[in-house]
Amino acid sequence: MINIVYLGKRGGGALLAKDLLLFGQESNLVNLGMLSSENELNGYFQGNNKITFTSVSHELRTLWKLPSNLIKQCYVSFKWASTTRDEIVLFVMPSPFDLVTMLIIRMFNRKITFICHEYKSHDGEIWPTSRAIRRRIKLSELVITLNKSDADKISKLIFEKSLIVLSHPVLDLQRSIPVIETKGTEIQHPIFLFVGRIKKYKGIERLLEAWSRTDKGFLVIAGEGRIEGTIPPRAVVINRWLSEGEIGYLMDLSDAIIFPYTSASQSGLIPLAISKELTIFVSDLEGLKAQLLNYSDRTIWIDPIGSETILGELKSYADQFIPRIKSGEIASSGPSMIAFLEDIEETWSTLQRGRDSYGCT
Structure with a gap:
């Protein structure tokens, strides 16, 4: 035992x-x-x-x-x-x-x-x-x-x-959280999500710098901590601790989740994002690559330094975005x-x- x-x-x-x-x-x-x-x-x-x-x-x-x-x-x-x-x-x-x-x-x-x-x-x-x-x-x-x-x-x-x-x-969502079959059908531009405590290594500043130069979509930043600088247009901040249910709800509303970390070897939220079938923007770091080894078709890699690749990938995703219906199938990479x-x-x-x-x- x-x-x-x-x-x-x-x-x-x-x-x-x-x-x-x-x-x-x-x-x-x-x-x-x-x-x-x-x-x-x-x-x-x-x-x-x-x-x-x-x-x-x-x-x-x-x-x-x-x-x-x-x-x-x-x-x-x-x-x-x-x-x-x-x-x-x-x-x-x-x-x-x-x-x-x-x-x-x-x-x-x-x-x-x-x-x-x-x-x-x-x-x-x-x-x-x-x-x-x-x-x-x-x-x-x-x-x-x-x-x-x-x-x-x-x-x-x-x-x-x-x-x-x-x-x-990876959490088996079919046993713990009801799967939401549809999402985004009324919104013509993607919703991007950053969730987690605001810490220096999580790269929130470079995400905001990149977002300030985009022109499509919405960004939700959810988690407690201090954010430096001003919040750009089309960005919403929920600056407090969130329960697991609230995190799951925000993921259900979102089309993509962003992990712009400057250093990290894993994230406890990646398995939940995979189970929710989200597109994942993630820094090209060894440990994170291992977590997403079997989820490459919905993973977009970004440079862990600077904001240019974040900007380019956000624009590319928004330009090609098509509101989608979830398949109801649960993905797994672990x-x-x-x-x-x-x-x-x-x-x-x-x-x-x-x-x-x-x-x-």
Whole structure:
């Protein structure tokens, strides 16, 4: 059995942890889950007695509670360590307080698995630091990356550890969100979407610079964060955190989604965009290319530097745009959540057989 830990608050890690827990527990592949009480997707787990909610806080205003919360976190972690002694414990991407839990569980359980979605911190980002990522890699017995490019870099940090590459799992929308059959039939120009927290490495400034020189279509920028400069015409900003349902609704209204990142090795929103059958404008970066390997017919590559290729591709798409009817078929460029979990279990079975053959414990 697999047990899942994610102590972050939101973002791609929260989305992935939520889907792995929901589909994994339904398929009897996942037993327990540990989530932060501040996780904004906790509504999916109301009444689920196999989910532990911890009291760790991510707000500076509650730092005075940190000592007592850490004591509680240690207690929960020791309890978890005894319960999951012979089972896989999967840490879904780094979160500020999961190191305490990882250290305690490691005292009793060597089947610690860590999904490392980036081998270093993003440009301009405070968390996770490169040092924090390396610490979690060193404490894990099995490290999972979501693309070969990161795996090649991480392999230099790993000694006597196991490293595997698994494609980012894709949400099965037919089981979780009703498919909208038609879109865009009343609008003669495309709707482009950028969604996610506004961060320096996500390239929003160069997207806006390119958009200011276009003359067709509409741009929706949805996510919390500070946007520098003025907002050009035909652009709408929704400057706040959005729920998963709201993100899905915006994707249903849109014709294309844009990931103008200047650096990144994956995006947790790409699998959802694929499932929604959107045209994807994305920076030509190794990890993102791996995520979209089987979705090339609807992928438009843009230069991760500057705004000229963004401008050219936006104009070209708008000029050729034809309002379309969705086929209702769900596209896929990666394994399902269940297949992802099964691959982890199979990897551990292989590792255990190898250890047993050499008389290891």
